[in-house]
Amino acid sequence: LIAVKTSKDTTTAAREKEAHSPREEPWETALKTTTVDVEVGEFRGHKVSVWDLLHSKYIPEETRKELLELYQAGELTLDQVRTVVSTVVTKAEAASAEQQETLSDASAESAAAGAEHSQLQED
Numbered sequence: 001l002i003a004v005k006t007s008k009d010t011t012t013a014a015r016e017k018e019a020h021s022p023r024e025e026p027w028e029t030a031l032k033t034t035t036v037d038v039e040v041g042e043f044r045g046h047k048v049s050v051w052d053l054l055h056s057k058y059i060p061e062e063t064r065k066e067l068l069e070l071y072q073a074g075e076l077t078l079d080q081v082r083t084v085v086s087t088v089v090t091k092a093e094a095a096s097a098e099q100q101e102t103l104s105d106a107s108a109e110s111a112a113a114g115a116e117h118s119q120l121q122e123d
Contacts, residue, residue, distance in 0.1 A: 034050045
């Protein structure tokens with residue numbers, strides 16, 4: 001036996017599937033469709049959604065939850081959330097770069113001190 005589905009069957013099945021799948025909240029859609037140009041770190045040169053920035057390694061979980069709660073409650077506008085998230089990401093990346101530079105300087109100083117120590121021993 002071969003069963004043939006008509007387009008009506010397919011449409012009904014699609015509607016049923018849609019009715020059972022969780023719908024995205026409007027506030028969530030807004031965060032996912034609003035993009036930001038962030039010129040630091042892994043995001044440099046890319047437009048990134050506010051949602052992706054919120055869920056990046058740069059935003060601590062506690063901060064993310066607080067921002068989402070304030071946004072959902074209407075206490076923050078989408079533009080305010082975008083500004084806060086961009087600022088946090090930029091500052092976090094700057095701090096990370098500064099830390100890397102400090103570590104690099106420390107290892108260079110250590111290498112120079114080691115070379116100086118070797119030179120004194122040879123003399």
